[in-house]
Amino acid sequence: MRMLEDELFPSTPGKVKIERAHAINRQFHRCFASTSTMFLWALFLIALTASYLSFQSFVDTSSKYLSASWGGLHWEKQIRVSAEVRRAHGISVLVTGAAGFVGSHVSIALHKRGDGVVGLDNFNSYYDPSLKKARKSLLASHGIFVVEGDINDGRLLSKLFDVVPFTHVMHLAAQAGVRYAIENPASYVHSNIAGLVTLLEACKAADPQPAVVWASSSSVYGLNEKVPFSESDRTDRPASLYAATKKSGEEITHTYNHIYGLSITGLRFFTVYGPWGRPDMAYFSFTRNILQGKPITIYRGKDRVDLARDFTYIDDIVKGCLGSLDTAEKSTGSGGKKRRPAQYRIYNLGNTSPVTVPTLVSILERYLKVKAKRNVVEMPGNGDVPFTHANISLARAELGYKPTTNLETGLKKFVKWYLHYYGYRPRGSKNL
Ligand SMILES: NC(=O)c1ccc[n+]([C@@H]2O[C@H](COP(=O)([O-])OP(=O)(O)OC[C@H]3O[C@@H](n4cnc5c(N)ncnc54)[C@H](O)[C@@H]3O)[C@@H](O)[C@H]2O)c1
Ligand SMILES: *[C@@H]1O[C@H](CO)[C@@H](O)[C@H](O)[C@H]1NC(C)=O
Numbered sequence: 001m002r003m004l005e006d007e008l009f010p011s012t013p014g015k016v017k018i019e020r021a022h023a024i025n026r027q028f029h030r031c032f033a034s035t036s037t038m039f040l041w042a043l044f045l046i047a048l049t050a051s052y053l054s055f056q057s058f059v060d061t062s063s064k065y066l067s068a069s070w071g072g073l074h075w076e077k078q079i080r081v082s083a084e085v086r087r088a089h090g091i092s093v094l095v096t097g098a099a100g101f102v103g104s105h106v107s108i109a110l111h112k113r114g115d116g117v118v119g120l121d122n123f124n125s126y127y128d129p130s131l132k133k134a135r136k137s138l139l140a141s142h143g144i145f146v147v148e149g150d151i152n153d154g155r156l157l158s159k160l161f162d163v164v165p166f167t168h169v170m171h172l173a174a175q176a177g178v179r180y181a182i183e184n185p186a187s188y189v190h191s192n193i194a195g196l197v198t199l200l201e202a203c204k205a206a207d208p209q210p211a212v213v214w215a216s217s218s219s220v221y222g223l224n225e226k227v228p229f230s231e232s233d234r235t236d237r238p239a240s241l242y243a244a245t246k247k248s249g250e251e252i253t254h255t256y257n258h259i260y261g262l263s264i265t266g267l268r269f270f271t272v273y274g275p276w277g278r279p280d281m282a283y284f285s286f287t288r289n290i291l292q293g294k295p296i297t298i299y300r301g302k303d304r305v306d307l308a309r310d311f312t313y314i315d316d317i318v319k320g321c322l323g324s325l326d327t328a329e330k331s332t333g334s335g336g337k338k339r340r341p342a343q344y345r346i347y348n349l350g351n352t353s354p355v356t357v358p359t360l361v362s363i364l365e366r367y368l369k370v371k372a373k374r375n376v377v378e379m380p381g382n383g384d385v386p387f388t389h390a391n392i393s394l395a396r397a398e399l400g401y402k403p404t405t406n407l408e409t410g411l412k413k414f415v416k417w418y419l420h421y422y423g424y425r426p427r428g429s430k431n432l
Contacts, residue, residue: 070149070156076163079118082145083164087114091325094166094210096120096199097173098139098146099132101278102215102269102317106170107144109318110325118164119146121173126180126187127279134421135276151195157202168325169203171196171214174246177280178219178383181241192245196252204260209331211263211343213324216250218270218310218350218388219243228391231268231346240383254344261338263331265324270350270390274314274410275417282357283311283411286364286372287418295373298357301386306356307379308387312349313405313413320349323399350390351403363408367415 083092093110097103098119107117119139123132136146149156151173160166175184175191196214203210221229222237238244250266257264273283289296299307329343361372379386395401419425 070147071159078145079147079160079163082118082143083116083166085114085116090115091167092116092118092164093168093170093325094118094120094160094164095170095172096151097171098144099123099136100172100176101135101274101276102272102314102321103170103172104135104139104276105274105314105318106172106321107139107146108142109322110170111142111144113322116164117144118160118166119144120149120151120160121146122150123148124187126175126177131276131279138276151199152190154198154202157199158205161202161206165208166206166210167208168328169199169210169212169214170321170325171199171212174215176242176278178240178242180280182382185241188241188245192242193248193252196249200253200256200262203262203331204256204333204336207334209260209262209333211265211325211328211331212253213265213267213321213328214249214253216266216268216346217243217246218268218348218390219385220247220250220268221388222385227387227389228352229348229350229389230391231348231394239385242383250346257342257344259338260336261331261333261340261342263329263343264345265328265343266346267320267324268346268348268350268390269317270310270312270348270388272312272314272317274414276421277314277414283360283364283414284418286361287368287415290364290368290370290372291424293370293373295375296361298361298374298376299379299384300376301379305386306358307384308354308356308389309360310350310352310354310388310390311360311407311410312351312390312403313407313410316351316401316403316405317349320347320395320399320401323395323401327399345398347395347399347401348390348392349395349401350388350392351406352390352392353406354387354389355407360407360411363411364415367412 085092093115095103095107095117098107099121103119107119110117121132123129139146147160173191173195175187181188203212218229219240220235220238220243221233222235222239222243224233226233235247238247253264253266256262273281277284279285286296301307324347332338332340332342361374365372392401
């Protein structure tokens, strides 16, 4: 473009002979007029192409993420039935990530005590979606409906709030996993940042506004070395993009609490495990590999120190989630303004007894009755932290949170589920 312009408008008019100045001047004008027209056309075409492309990519992203078909009378009826409260002073909860590990357990626990539950999940393929579908079937067998859709779909969210005046949102949908952020950083921004904002916008606009309880993570403690990790410790040194998006979530939810009066409770989960768990987590993939006779990779920290995690059993986490929902105060806003300050809380939900990874493997070997092929390697700097250990005194005091399952007991239940689910027993069915 630049070159074309320079050729057409030589910047050295002094070279033009005087006697031909008139003719050239006229030509020059014609030339200028046609060039500027051409220029405008070119600009127009570029703008057109650009807007077409961005529209295309919008259609692409929306069809990729927001493709789920929803709506219609039957669909609305399923939602209403699922959201029905069947006890005095019960609550109605929108559970995002309901086809996920924690979400499915929380949904069933709420439903069992008579609360209304509607699930929302996009069934993405970060890990085997058939496990998510199986959890959905399990929920359906309890009478819980899971909407297939993305938390980035603002229209879907406002429709859900139109159909049901949810009292609470249990927000568990997220891109989880620490190492996967190196492969697919955009998925973390999509679900943990953009999706969170879309969800909070819907909550802000809802009338009445729900109270929001959501999952942050112990990973926000990042490179901290002081143990146990307490809520008041610094959280400004994340070691992974996952951790950074969870930390951002704590700040984004604070903003919505401050401006719009949304009641917010953030829960920092510490390595949750148990039946129907996540295949990308170590205890799960170790089990799979040990049973298949494949080697397992065990990371070791600096100076040959074993990694340790404050493994927390799913039933304990569920109790912490329910305790949070039950103690959450109402949101205080409407019409984009708050009437008075709303509750903002953050709690650790851990087990307070870290166990090293080699010990975890030994327990698994015992229950699986198979010796593991251990491949011990130095931990690469890909987002893992050497240890986690929760101080849970705040959750204990304010939520009545009291974990009761140690790793031995919890893994026994996990292994039992795993063998059953994956058909390691003769005539084992795929449902528990
Ligand atoms: N399991 C743990 O050890 C642990 C630890 C700390 C924090 N957390 C957090 O707890 C929450 C639940 O974790 P989990 O272990 O059950 O993980 P999970 O992956 O099993 O569940 C998350 C669910 O959310 C869904 N989802 C993801 N992005 C979505 C989107 N944009 N729209 C709709 N649905 C979407 C997924 O399909 C999945 O079913 C997550 O926020 C996670 O970051 C978990
Ligand atoms: C645990 O957290 C509480 C605050 O919730 C704090 O008072 C206490 O000192 C912490 N305990 C330890 C051992 O850090």
